[in-house]
Amino acid sequence: MFGFFKRDKNKIAKEGDDHTVDSMELLGEQSESTGKEVKTSLHFPPAANISQEEKYYYQFLNNELPLLLENQISLSGIEVHSEDGRVSVKAFIRNSLPKGIRFKEPVPLLLIGPNGEHLARQTFDLSTLGELPAESSVPWVFIFDDRNVRVKEIPQTDWKLAFELQKPKAPHALDLEESWEKSLADTDKEKLAQLVKTIQPPKPGEVNFMGIQSRLDDDGALHVTLLIRNGSEKNVNLEQLPLNVEDASGDIIAKGGFKFEKLEIKANTSKPWTFIFPKELVLKEEIDLSKWKAYVPQS
Structure with a gap:
């Protein structure tokens, strides 16, 4: 040389x-x-x-x-x-x-x-x-x-x-939709930010979902709140999302498809979102939400 x-x-x-x-x-x-x-x-x-x-x-x-x-x-x-x-x-x-x-x-x-x-x-x-x-x-x-x-x-x-030095990657961060930013109390925002900070971030290039909260309302609809986690270096726009939810018994308790006008998950961030399954999409009467998971079904 x-x-x-x-x-x-x-x-x-x-x-x-x-x-x-x-x-x-x-x-x-x-x-x-x-x-x-x-x-x-x-x-x-x-x-x-x-x-x-x-x-x-x-x-x-x-x-x-x-x-x-x-x-x-x-x-x-x-x-x-x-x-x-x-x-x-x-x-x-x-x-x-x-x-x-x-x-x-x-x-x-x-x-x-x-x-x-x-x-x-x-x-x-x-x-x-x-x-x-x-x-x-x-x-x-x-x-x-x-x-x-x-x-x-x-x-x-x-x-x-x-x-050519590699720039240090910014830590995985919370990103709130404007409606969430306005409606959430500061203490709840801080709890979400701390959660995102302490849990293992998604792998590079990976987009996944993490369950935060689930409940049945008085009308029998199921409310499921997830963190949508984007581990890639590019923003991700969701247009539609099929979801299944299982309870503690492992039974599928709800199925549904959700469409969005615009749901953007910024690069290297997690965004909370609540998905509401109307009563007619809830497949089981006795539901055990002591343990549950939501996931995109395999096609």
């Missing part, structure tokens, strides 16, 4: 900018910090076969790199080269921790242009680097396949190679 393209001997300065992140954000690990600044020393990949002249060149560039704070990982762009649609980026990978590190998981990287535009994106297996020594700078070549390059022309200056 390292020797994929030779440098232009007329160039004596690095052309890319730096991108630096906290090691906890990227690797989930950190060492005790004293707040000191770190000058990273130059190391070469074990398999690198480069001339003495090249070594002097990289040493010169490394000497010009800014100091890092402890517990940082940095990418410092050296040069970029395009050929047959592929883009190769040579950069220093820098480690300011007082210990060696390894990239055990694939790392998504962005090639970013002068105005913040994304020129290319690709995930790299950096386990082939082996251990990045403590307080070191290691030159490496990253090759972006043509399918991952988004522009035809790659600028030669003012670009940077950057780690």
Whole structure:
């Protein structure tokens, strides 16, 4: 990987900018910090076969790199080269921790242009680097396949190679319909919010239902309140929903189909909703609601 393209001997300065992140954000690990600044020393990949002249060149560039704070990982762009649609980026990978590190998981990287535009994106297996020594700078070549390059022309200056950090997912939250927001007492809203907060959230991409409350009214209609739980990253709109309800004996006590003009369950939220089965849809006279469940029947 390292020797994929030779440098232009007329160039004596690095052309890319730096991108630096906290090691906890990227690797989930950190060492005790004293707040000191770190000058990273130059190391070469074990398999690198480069001339003495090249070594002097990289040493010169490394000497010009800014100091890092402890517990940082940095990418410092050296040069970029395009050929047959592929883009190769040579950069220093820098480690300011007082210990060696390894990239055990694939790392998504962005090639970013002068105005913040994304020129290319690709995930790299950096386990082939082996251990990045403590307080070191290691030159490496990253090759972006043509399918991952988004522009035809790659600028030669003012670009940077950057780690694409995953944004922390917001906790699963309660979402109330406007009518519920207006009618529920604050204490009831707080109880619902606490319930949503404490129970296990739905799996990513999953939409499911959790029973909250059930009762028979004076007219014999069955009222069933459910949490509709959306574990996906997209809003879900329900237009119709068939439901069966079973009581403690395991008997189906009510069947019905419900249609909605608009019932939207926002991404990563749970919404309470009450479903009312008229008396004629209740299938059993003696009902034991000490234990019950509601579910969408299999077609």
